[in-house]
Amino acid sequence: MIYRSTSRKIFELCNALFFISFSLTIIVPFVNAIAISLSSFDEVFAGSVGLWPRGFNLDAYYQLAYSKQFIRSFVNTVVLTAVNTSLVIVLSMAAGYVLAHKNLHGRRFLFLFLIVPMYFSGGLVPFYLLVNTLGMNNTYWALILPSVINIFYIIVFRNQIMQLPQELMESAEIDGASELRILTNIILPLVMPMAMAFVVFSAVAYWNEWFNVLIFIRDKTMWTLQFQLRDILSNARLVDTQTNQAMVKDGFQVDPQNLKMAALMLTVLPIIIVYPFVQKYFIHGQLVGAVKG
Numbered sequence: 001m002i003y004r005s006t007s008r009k010i011f012e013l014c015n016a017l018f019f020i021s022f023s024l025t026i027i028v029p030f031v032n033a034i035a036i037s038l039s040s041f042d043e044v045f046a047g048s049v050g051l052w053p054r055g056f057n058l059d060a061y062y063q064l065a066y067s068k069q070f071i072r073s074f075v076n077t078v079v080l081t082a083v084n085t086s087l088v089i090v091l092s093m094a095a096g097y098v099l100a101h102k103n104l105h106g107r108r109f110l111f112l113f114l115i116v117p118m119y120f121s122g123g124l125v126p127f128y129l130l131v132n133t134l135g136m137n138n139t140y141w142a143l144i145l146p147s148v149i150n151i152f153y154i155i156v157f158r159n160q161i162m163q164l165p166q167e168l169m170e171s172a173e174i175d176g177a178s179e180l181r182i183l184t185n186i187i188l189p190l191v192m193p194m195a196m197a198f199v200v201f202s203a204v205a206y207w208n209e210w211f212n213v214l215i216f217i218r219d220k221t222m223w224t225l226q227f228q229l230r231d232i233l234s235n236a237r238l239v240d241t242q243t244n245q246a247m248v249k250d251g252f253q254v255d256p257q258n259l260k261m262a263a264l265m266l267t268v269l270p271i272i273i274v275y276p277f278v279q280k281y282f283i284h285g286q287l288v289g290a291v292k293g
Contacts, residue, residue, distance in 0.1 A: 028051070031051050032049070032050065032051055033261045033264055033265065034053075034261070034265060035049050035050065035051055035052055035053045035054075036049050036053075036257055036258060036261040037060055037061070037258060037261035037262040037264075037265050038053035038056055038057070038058070039053045039054045039055055039056070039057070039258070040054065040055025040056070040057050040059075041055075041059070041258065042055060043055040044257050044258050059258065060258035060259050060261070060262035060263075061262050061266070063259060063262075064259070064262055064263060064266060069220060069221075069223075069228065070228060070263070072221055072223075073223045073224060073225045073227070073228035074225050074266075076222060076223065076224055076225070077206075077207060077209075077224045077225035077226070080140070080143055080144065080206060080209070080224065081203055081206040081207050083144060084143075084144055084147050084148060084202065084206045085199055085202040085203045085206055087144070087148040088147065088148050088149070088150050088153065088198075088202050089153070089195055089198055089199055089202065091148055091149065092149075092150055092153035092154045092157055092198070093153075093157050093183070093187075093188070093191070093195065094183065095154045095157070095158075096153070096154050096155070096156070096157025096158040096160075096161055097157070097158075097161055097179075097183050097187060099111055099114075099154065099158040100157075100158045100159075100161040100162045102166070111155075111158070114151050114154060114155065115151075115155075117151065118151040118152065118155075124215075127146070128215060128216075131146065131216060136216070137216055138216065138217055138218045138219055138222075139222075140222060142212060142216035142217065143209070143212050143213065143216070143217070143222075143224070146212065147206070147209075147212075150202075153198055156194065156198075157191065157194070160191050160194055161187060161191065164187070164190055168186055169182055169186065169187075172185075172186055196278070199278075200278045204271060207225075207226075207270070207271060208226050209224055209226060210224060210226035210227040210230055213226075213227040214227065225267055226267065228263075229263050229264065229267050232259060232260060232263045233260050233263075233264075
């Protein structure tokens with residue numbers, strides 16, 4: 001039996017109480033949001049909903065299902081998340097492999113060339129002017145191209161590949177393998193856990209994207225789900241009048257808080273569903289930054 005001093009017991013008790021309290025500050029509002037989204041108009045309007053739905057109904061979710069704008073923003077987010085995540089992982093791994101190649105002349109200079117903009121960016125105004133000059137303003141390209149290069153990913157892939165036994169690549173070269181075949185058949189399986197960790201990080205980041213939509217996008221049909229949620233939380237309504245007309249015709253009555261909480265739940269639900277299956281890669285990713293160069 002391990003002896004624990006009185007001070008150690010007090011510390012562990014205080015530590016447990018702190019984390020329980022901290023967890024409750026997250027769980028209680030989330031459960032309350034679920035309850036509000038599933039409660040009736042009268043109960044929500046009266047402010048009597050706590051941690052359990054009252055007057056259970058799905059009218060708020062029906063209204064979101066009626067909304068062509070909400071569905072379009074959901075599809076936009078899914079497509080942009082898939083495209084951006086695929087591009088950033090492929091390009092980062094390819095760039096990392098090139099920078100780690102022993103026959104690349106000036107690779108140290110190129111490495112320093114990437115390090116500088118990672119710490120010192122040009123700022124928001126030059127970024128906006130560049131995107132606008134390239135004609136990408138109010139297009140999907142403004143949500144894709146500025147996000148496909150992640151210098152941190154490139155550097156970590158480079159460091160990881162440099163730590164791999166060089167004999168593996170050399171033997172493949174002797175056998176006549178191309179650089180692409182070496183990358184896909186030898187390098188990729190060895191760095192797959194790291195790549196999957198970056199997939200998780202990137203997918204979550206792109207799923208939560210809204211700022212670029214704010215500064216570049218004017219067409220509502222190109223809004224992402226997070227920006228659509230921002231509009232709903234700000235205005236307590238859906239942006240298209242067709243939805244409201246259809247709801248009035250069918251007799252639905254939804255409190256603004258119902259709509260806000262239902263939209264919030266539908267926005268976070270995909271991440272909540274997927275996260276348990278990729279948790280091991282997320283945990284692995286916490287240690288990625290410790291890879292030595």
